[in-house]
Structures are given as C-alpha cells and as structure tokens.
Amino acid sequence: MDSKRRDFLKIAGLTAIAGIAAPSAFNTLLKGEALASAGPAASGHGAAAPTGKRYGMVIDVKKFTENPGLAEQCVTACHTIHNVPDFGNKKDEIKWLWVESYDHVFPEHSQDKRPDGLKGMPILTLCNHCEKPPCVRACPTKATFKKKNGIVAMDYHRCIGCRFCMAACPYGARSFNWRDPRGKDANGRPFIKAENPKFPTRMRGVVEKCNFCTERLAIGQIPACVEVASQAKGLIFGDLNDPNSEISQVLKTSFTIQRNPAIGTHPSLFYII
Amino acid sequence: MYGKGRIIPALILFLGLMTSPMWYKSGDAGKMPKPEKPKDYTECVAPAQYMRTSHMVLLNQWRDDILREDGARIGKTANGTEYVRSLQNGCMKCHSDKKKFCDTCHSYASVKPYCWDCHLQPKEAM
Secondary structure, three states: OHHHHHHHHHHHHHHHHHHHHHHHHHHHHHOOOOHHHOOOOOOOOOOOOOOOOOEEEEEEHHHHHHOOOHHHHHHHHHHHHOOOOOOOOHHHOOOOEEEEEHHHHOOOOOOOOOOHHHOOOEEEEEOOOOOOOHHHHHOOOOOEEEOOOOOEEEOOOOOOOOOHHHHHOOOOOOEEOOOOOOOEOOOOOEOOOOOOOOOOOOOOOOEEOOOOOHHHHOOOOOOHHHHHOOOOOOEEEEEOOOOOOHHHHHHHHOOOEOOOHHHOOOOOEEEEO | OOOHHHHHHHHHHHHHHHOHHHHHHOOOOOOOOOOOOOOOOOOOOOOHHHHHHHHHHHHHHHHHHHHHHOOOOEEEOOOOOEEEOOHHHHHHHHOOOOOOOHHHHHHHOOOOOOHHHOOOOOHHHO
8 A cells, every 4th residue: 555655656746747847848949049040150160051142231431531422422312212310419310321430330449559540530331230130139029120131121010119129239220210200390391301202201219220222122223322332332232142242252352340240240241441 | 666757757868868879870871981993093903892801901911021021022913914012102103192092981980090100192192
C-alpha cells in the first residue's frame, strides 16, 4: 500500500512538472526571431548570403562642398514632393533630408586635430535605412517596418504617435508632427507651401521620415534627391547586394564611413568625406 | 393600486411622448443618398455591389499590399482597363468630386472616415 502511494505521488509530481514546463519549452522552441533582426546579417561569422535587394546610398561630401547650394536643392526637392511641412521653428521641425555639420553627423569620430575644413562642414544626411533598424523593434504597432528591398518604411495609418521610434533611432532621422501640417501659421502662411496632389500629407500626431522615395522607385524613377544631385554625382543610389551596381563599384573603390557603425545597426548610407 | 386613475394615463402619455420620434418617422426610410457617378467612365475596379459594401476593405488591402509587400501599383478591371491602386491617384481620378460621391453616403450613414486628414482630394472639388 505504502509503495503504491509513493508511486502515485511520483507520477503526480512528474506530471505537474511536465505540465508547467512543456508550454514554456514549446514557446522557446517555436518562437520566431524578433522582426528587426529577421533580415540576413550583414557581417559576422556564418552570415547568410544576401538575397534580394538592399537599397543604399553613397553620399560624396566633396561634391557638395564643390557645389554650394546643391544640398539645399536636394532638401527642397524632397520636401516639396513629399508634402513635408515647414513649421518655421527648429523645435517643431520636420525633416526627411537635412544638412548637419560634420561634428554632429559623426559625433563618435574623434574631432581632435581634424583639418579646419571639416569643422562645421555641412553634410547632407537622411534616414540610414538600417539593415537592423532599432526603430522597427521599438514600434508597438508595426507602423514602421523593413521591406524586402531594404527600405525602412512607415504606414502612417497605423502610427499612434508614441514616438518610441524617435527615441530608438540613433540618427535623429524621425520627426513628430506636433502641429497640424495642413494648418497655417500666425501670418496665414500654410505650412506646406504647395501641396503635391500625387502624395498624401500627414496628420497631427504621427511620426514621419524619409521613405527612400518608394513611390518613385515603384514607377522606375530614382529618388528625388539623387536626381537633383545626379549632375554633380553627389549621391549614388542603388542595390548594395548587386555586385555590379554602380554603388557597389563605388564602395569597392572608395573609402567610405557610416554613421555610428559600432552600435550594430548596419546603415545603408555611406559617406565619402 | 393606489392612484391608478392618474398613474396609468400618465404612463401612457409618457410612453407616447418618448416614442413620438419613431411614430413621426414611421414608414419613411428617409431620402436615399444618390452619389453622383462619373460621366466618362462606366466600369469600376470591382462590381458595384461589392464596391458599395466593401470599398473600405479593398482600400485597406491595396494599402497593405503596396506599402508592405511591394505589391503592384497598377491594377486591371474586368474589361482590361488599367487603373492606379490608390485612393488619391486612382479612385479620385474618376470619382473626382468627393462631396458629390463620398460624402453623400457617408453623411447618410453617419460614418466619418479619416481618409482626408492625410490624403488630398482633387483640387476642383475642394
């Protein structure tokens, strides 16, 4: 009788442990990888061979120094076709593409004993379209996501304006609409000077950023900024995974740097200084 | 029951007054909305009955397909006419007057879609 009770208790105990442990074990085994890291690793041991497209850009800073005003033209072209509002003050500023000084674009690089020309040198910058975008991991609604062609895109319908992505982005590439972009300032000047009827605006309370001109790529055009800078060859856009693309050739032959590569976001933007 | 001579007539009067809006409108479905159809086009992207009931589903499908899956931006109707799968650049190309098309049914059904918070409606209709 005693031994039977012992057997019963053993079996009951084992069953209880199995019942508790099994679901969590299954969850661990079956759980998919987090979305942000689902893409093929850019480097590291045993990295999968890249498949599909990965759009990227090379920014040749020298070309912009040779052509003063070109960067501003790129910014204007971008902001005009994408209905980016100009709220007229730095605090509310919306920027998809913007000009920043060298020491602000590359704060992690040593600024010690640099040539004088580099100090405060204006550099065009935009969303890095990271291979491992922290903003995508942070977004609680999947309003921002990484597409198969490497573009980090946004669905403004889903954005709830929590600004987690802004906190997560190490490059300051995201802006929040504190005010209604369709509105007017105190002087009656509309924030969007001339609306492009082909592209939507945003509404108050959503985050926005560069979309690498997804809508232009879809109809066989190159991004607006690249088109403006094409004469000076200041911006080179293309598929980083295609070894024969112009951008791959440039990257093979020139020394380029990325913004803060040490944090492991694998930016798709490269700078020739 | 104490005071039934006053309570029951008062109750009947109260119920009658409370339900008077229903009596007033009984047998009348109200004026049906008549959205203005485009004159130059006869065929929509899907059958009219489907569009009437499910255009919002279609718009959501287009959005998710194009934004997330890089889906085709150009669609074809049953008769082979090409159209842009887009509210702003597709639907509004034919249904160019939002007030006479979208708004007639939406205000009848008292639905307030927020499409136009971001999407721009054709200039001539504004």
